[in-house]
Amino acid sequence: MDAEERRRGILEATRRTGAAEVNKLAADFGVARETVRRDLRVLEDHGLVRRTHGGAYPVESAGFETTLAHRTTMHVPEKNRIAAAAGDLIGDAETVFIDEGFTPQLIAARVPVDRPLTVVTASLATAGVLAGREHTTVLLLGGRV
Incomplete structure (x- = not known):
């Protein structure tokens, strides 16, 4: 074990x-x-x-959410299957929004690389996954810190 x-x-x-x-x-x-x-x-x-x-x-609470670092170790095979399915659903879309979190980072790695695509996200990690791609435009949502 x-x-x-x-x-x-x-x-x-x-x-x-x-x-x-x-x-x-x-x-x-x-x-x-x-x-x-x-x-x-x-x-x-x-x-x-x-x-x-x-x-x-x-510690149990309906409003409790684990840290991202912890979530990256939980249910990874299932999250990879979700990411693969989500990547397939993009189809011919020209623009997609990818949320924050570990599963969305996995989805970002599965978006098409062989055609133009605009990705809107508020996640620095997701933007980092996509930033170097030739045909992908990344729009990072701004906000107040």
Whole structure:
């Protein structure tokens, strides 16, 4: 079991029981307590759990959104399939809007490169994916910082 799978299991355990103890998690996953503590730190950094003395509890909120860095590691095969399908849907379009986020970055990598296309986006990362393409014009939406 790699670290990502273990962290997913730790998160599921905290959600299922409402809290989890380091000692029990270490025994359940067959790893050292310090490994569990490091995993809990990572999960807390991503806003998924709140650490307590000797354990953690899940952070659940309808308004909660994980960081982009974390989302780039989640469901990547599925996101690649979505990106491929979205790239195919562009068809003969001359202009498309690509939103912000990791999946839209994958979609940007799938837009046609062999014909003129204008892409409108508010995402610097998406604009960066497209910036060097010969036939693609990128319009980056401005705004207030």
